């Protein structure tokens with residue numbers, strides 16, 4: 001069994017460098033993948049209120065039989081729940097769904113640049129929960145450097161993590177530099193470029209880092225898969241990664257990356273593939289009212 005090494009957050013707590021993401025999974029599939037991942041050696045699980053699978057994540061954890069203290073569980077505040085009181089309530093709901101009595105990491109899922117007050121009010125709620133010991137660390141997702149600077153200027157606690165889209169075709173050097181400057185750990189979502197495949201009009205012709213010839217050539221040198229090479233590249237950059245897979249063989253493959261080392265030239269060759277090609281939403285475009293209306297319409 002491979003157990004991921006850990007990274008130190010700016011408040012002194014340890015986070016596994018590699019964990020399991022559970023976006024686009026639900027029902028028994030989520031229960032199974034979380035249990036399988038923990039049995040395979042994963043100790044970090046990344047979910048979100050928006051993924052609507054927190055209950056299944058909790059069930060997978062319970063079925064694994066692992067001691068709670070060995071796990072690092074992350075969830076995220078859903079945008080329609082932004083605001084101070086709203087965030088406190090949403091936290092209790094998430095914790096109840098997970099069936100846990102504390103959380104390791106709670107993240108603001110997106111900045112809301114046009115009404116940043118709502119982002120700040122939500123952050124103050126996270127600060128309160130942190131001070132009360134109900135969360136071990138708090139952080140953000142998808143924050144551009146100016147969002148991060150504004151949050152830090154308007155609050156007391158510097159985020160422990162900024163979880164952002166990051167893969168060989170979108171390496172976000174400015175965001176990573178701003179994170180490092182503030183002591184914020186960069187955590188890569190879509191670390192193997194999932195967003196380049198599942199949102200592609202035609203997955204067969206998607207611009208996909210896992211079929212990139214440069215990465216494939218490096219993979220053949222080590223007898224590893226392209227996914228393993230990309231994850232190893234992320235780890236050597238000091239990023240935390242949360243690859244998602246629902247398949248046991250890939251869950252095992254994705255954590256089997258701690259027995260080899262890329263050379264500096266190989267890391268640079270993958271760095272050079274960056275084409276600033278975002279696959280997911282642009283954080284700058286987020287608008288709370290539009291999102292609230294969309295969620296209300298979906299519920300109606």
Ligand SMILES: NC(=O)c1ccc[n+]([C@@H]2O[C@H](COP(=O)([O-])OP(=O)(O)OC[C@H]3O[C@@H](n4cnc5c(N)ncnc54)[C@H](OP(=O)(O)O)[C@@H]3O)[C@@H](O)[C@H]2O)c1
Nearest residue numbers: 021022023141189190191192193194227243244245246250
């Ligand atoms: N904060 C945010 O805004 C945000 C946004 C997006 C995602 N996230 C988090 O980040 C996690 C990871 O990102 P992601 O799910 O977008 O993308 P990802 O982990 O880069 O890629 C996942 C996709 O790749 C496939 N895959 C997994 N392992 C593979 C392997 N070894 N070889 C080939 N294909 C493989 C998976 O399919 P199978 O399941 O069929 O294996 C899935 O379709 C999410 O699950 C979520 O927890 C956060």
